[in-house]
Structure formats: C-alpha cells, structure tokens
Amino acid sequence: MNEFTLDLNLTARMPSRKDWRIGTIGSGAIVRGCHQVAYRNAGFNSYAIASRDRSKAEEVAAEFNIPTVHNSWQELIKDKDIEILDIAVPPNRQLEIVREAVKENDHIRGILCQKPLAMNLEEANEIVLLCEQAGVKLAVNSNMRYDQSIRALKTLLENNYFGEIVLATIDMRAIPHWQDFLKEYDRLEMLNMGIHHIDTFRYLFGDPEKVTAITRSDPRTNFPHIDGITQYTFQYADGLMATSLDDVWAWQGEGTQKDMYIKWRVEGTEGMALGEIGWPKFPEKGLSTLKFTTRKFPDQWIEPSWDTVWFPDAFEGTMASLLCAVEEDRLPEINGRDNLRTMATIDALYLSIKEERTVKLTETLQTLK
Template structure:
C-alpha cells in the first residue's frame, strides 16, 4: 500500500513534470486524474502509462479512491475551490502558485488548513537552487553585517503569446511572486509596506503593464527594491534576477547564475581613508538539495513524512502573495500600502 494516494487536478502541459516526478517516488501512487474535460485527463493517463481512474469532479475522485494527497495544477482562479475541497475531504495539498486569486481566499485557505489539521504547500521552485542558498548562507553568517538594502533586477523579453499578452498586469501577477519570495528567503524577513509604480514602456507587446518598480519596507528594517520588466529587449538578466544585498560591513552579489560572493571592509586600521580597502569572500556552495520543481517537491514530501510545515506552507506563503496583491493595490491607488493587515 502506497503512503501517498495522489489525485492530480488539472491535466494541462504544466502537470506533466509534476506527474513524472511523483511517479518516480517510492510510497507514492497516482490514483486519479481530474480535469473539467475528461478527455484531457485520459490523455494525461495515456501519456504517462497510467491505468488510474479519470474524473471531472475533485470530491468524487477523493471519495472513490481513498486519496490522501491532492496536486492542484489548475489555473489560479480554480485554486480556492480545488484546495478547500481537498482539505475538507481529509487531503493535504501541493499546489501551483499563487495559492489563491485574492487575499480573502488565501486567508480562508489558511483558516481551513488550521481547522482540518491538513496543509497546503505552494510551488515556489526558485527557492531551490544551490546558489541562492549560498547567498542566504552569506547573509545568515553575518558576513556583511546587518542588512539595510536588498535589490533585485529582473529584465527579460519573453514573447509568450497567449493569455499573458492580454493580462492587465502580466509581470507582477504571473512572475514577480518568484522574486518577491526569493527576497524573503534571502534575508529571512517579511513585508511591512509597499509602494509600486507599474507601467508599460514603449515597444511593449503586452496589453497590460509589463514593467514595475516596487519598494518594500521589510520586518528587519531593510528596504527591498524590485525593478522588473518583461519587455526589455537586450542585455537580459537570468530568470533568477540579479541581486545586490548591502549591509553594515559590505555587499553580497549574485547574478542569478554563478556563485555569489561578498565584498567586505578589509581588517586592519583604515582610519582616515576616503575609500576603504575591501576583501572578497566567496560563498560556500554546499546545499545538497535538488534544483527547481524537484527540490520543492522533495521539501513538500519531507514535511509530510516528518509531520512539520513545509517551507512553502500556505501560512508562510501568504506573505509572498501579499507582496503581489499589495503592489497591485499600490499601483492602482498611487499610495504606499501597509501589508501587515494582508497576512496577519
């Protein structure tokens, strides 16, 4: 008998990586596939050689298969219904970001998770990378001292076509949560307030605002500045963004691809120097985990086995979601938004 009897909800292309991953795990069995179109679920079963049942209703799939884990790989507007149904039927949930479409829905999901004793863990795959863990290690070790500023630059020009081109706020709604969540991981702090200016620059092929500058006050007293664009042709950053973290003793740098490093004030007497001497400190890249989706799923399954909350549990991830929806409210209102009421 498998430890995890899994129902996969949402059988679009994104679900393929999830299904392949769980099929490779011991003590995990896909017992049902669910989609609003049964033929999509059956196509997924055929693609992966699964003989499980297919359904169009989540509750029915759980009841008839005795499932205890649901993978929610649906569109964001469906997350609330799928997740709450699964939690109320005794299942834990692993879901795609964002955890819900609104803060009200997100808070209700957290409440239901508390009431049922079950959990929702959210796919934040960009946390799971040896280099970002090494950058966090530099900060945690006090290498640069107390953090005062965190900057992330995200400049790419993907020509997706399809729904993103028509979205009102494609960058912030569809992508920025990754970078916002990374910032929280790197410095170990939560958002307090945000001011956001969102715009659509010349040459953009998006109908909505594809660029933004966001300034966050964080709970450790630092300031996080996000500068991003999804229509920036030339000189692209990586999808992991380019990072600068400045502290009282120096600065940590990560280009989103290579090994992070810090430059700190060199030891010795430097009194009277207009520009002080610095020394370079290489980050220790020793994190043993897997990267991306696989690493995030490893953490989710480990949390279930160990009876603890996953790193991306909904009760934590709601703070990253607040950064997204708070930024949109600020952009629309032209005001700085207090985020503490969003997630507390």
C-alpha cells in the same frame, strides 16, 4: 587561506516514505515539464491525474507511468487511495477545488497549491482557513525558494557572512509566457511573475515595514492589465531596502538581439553576494550561479557550484516539504499561513500603484483572519 566548507543546504530533505500516493489536477506545461519530471527524479509516487482534457491527462500518464486517469478533478478527489493532492490549475480555480477536497475526504492528508494561491487575499485566506479547519497540511508552490542560488544565499545570510544587510536588488530582463487564462485578469506581472521575487525577498529578509510600486503597461501584451513592467521597493524597519525591476519587454522582436537574464545582488556591511537565475534558459538546462566576498575569507571571490537547476529540480523541494510535514504533523516550509503574508504584500503593492503612495504592510495584513 581558510577553506570554505559550509553546507549550503541545496538539497531538499526527503520524507521517510516516498510512496505517498499523489493525485495531480492539471496536465499543462508546468505539470509535464516540472512537477512530473521532479517527482520521477525524486522517486515520488504519482498515482493519479485528471485534467479538463482527458486526452492530455492520458498523454502525461503514459509519459510518466501514472496508473490512474480520472475523468474529472471531482472524481479524482473522491479516490480513496489518494493521500496527497497536487493542484496545478489557474489561481481563480484553486479555491473551488480546495473547498471540495476538504469535504468528507479524510484520505487527503496534504495539498500542494500553485502560486499565486488565489486571485486576491480574501480568497487565499479562505483556502488557508479551510485546510486548517480540516486538519489538511497546505503548501504553496513558491518554488524560487528552492532555486539553488537563492537557497545558498539564504544559508549564507543565516550564517552572517555579510554583516548587516544594506541593499538587495533583483533585475529581471526576461519574457514570461502569459498564459491565455491571464487575459481574464487585470493583475498581471506582480501577481504572476513578480510574485517569485516578492516571496523571495520575504524568504530572505522577512516582512517589509512598507512597500512602494510603480508600473507601466507592457507594449507586447495586447490585453488590458494594470501592471506590465514594474519596479517595487521593500523598506524594512532596520533601514534595509530590497528592490526589483521586472522588465517583461526584454526583446523587441525579429531584427534585434536578445539579452535575457535575472540577476540579483545583496550588499552588507561585511561582504556581498551576486548571482544569476538560470530560468530564462529553460527548457535548456540553465544553471543558476552565485559568487560572494566576505571578510570571513578576505580578499577573494568564492564561487560555489552545483549541477541542479531551478526548473525542474526545485519542484522536488516543494513536494518533499509537504510530505515531510504530513509525516511529522507540522507546517510545511512553504505553508499557506506564511504565504498569506506574501499575498498581503502583493495587495499592498497594488494599493501603492492605485493610490500612488507608499503603503504600510499592516494596512493589508489587518484583513487576515
């Protein structure tokens, strides 16, 4: 029996310099529980932080030994010692910050934005153009691309372990924390949670030819929204179908049992792979899993293992990719220009819901500049 020895490319390639001075805007749970933990583990240089609430920024600075706390993000971006900007604020605020960050601030070499990049494709496009015109490297924190099971699956696909891919599915039964700022928006699930799955399908299989989406409201979410529980399908020119069911009403409350998970499955003509994402267990250490069967290794299941997790370890990869891109003067792996195609796919899915039809991706891509 042959031994499986393929390097699954789980570990992000690190920059040659780890002392790039990073300035973080935001002090919320994602910064405290993921960004700063990952940067500390990787040995990156968190140099400064600012937040709407200075006291919270000071708490994060104390916990992670960040030497500089600024009174505002406006003050932070003018700090000439900062080379990398890490923006971790709601999506409707990112454009304003990027506009100011690229104005006569030659010290800023790279920007990492949260996903979604903006509330709509038009604003996302403006962010990308602003950074391109200023010569600033722009990366988007689409961190599910660095989940260990997804990273391993990508490597197996690139090495043709499963032949022609026929069907890919994601089944999510988990309850995201809908932050207060989301109450201002009508786009909910696909833009803020499903975006992980939408971007992951693109990462694994490329752009779909057309998409279809259906939705219903989430009974537990008491503010207006277009999409709560959603199901959407990507169709590719070669016949591949990729579909996700995102159930954000996965527990009925006290008196009932929980069954939370995110599972995925990919089937090809020469084999298949299936796995589970560990994120629903966060903040506990929930390992993602993968097992696969292939004619390359007949009549067996192969189950690689690792000891890192999506939250927070994947956040090493998103920042490392940006730092490497700055050093090597190239696009980051998860760059803004590529992310526009994820945003265009999301716009196509909302158009599908609105008009109750299948939408070709070219209908939204044509608006890009």
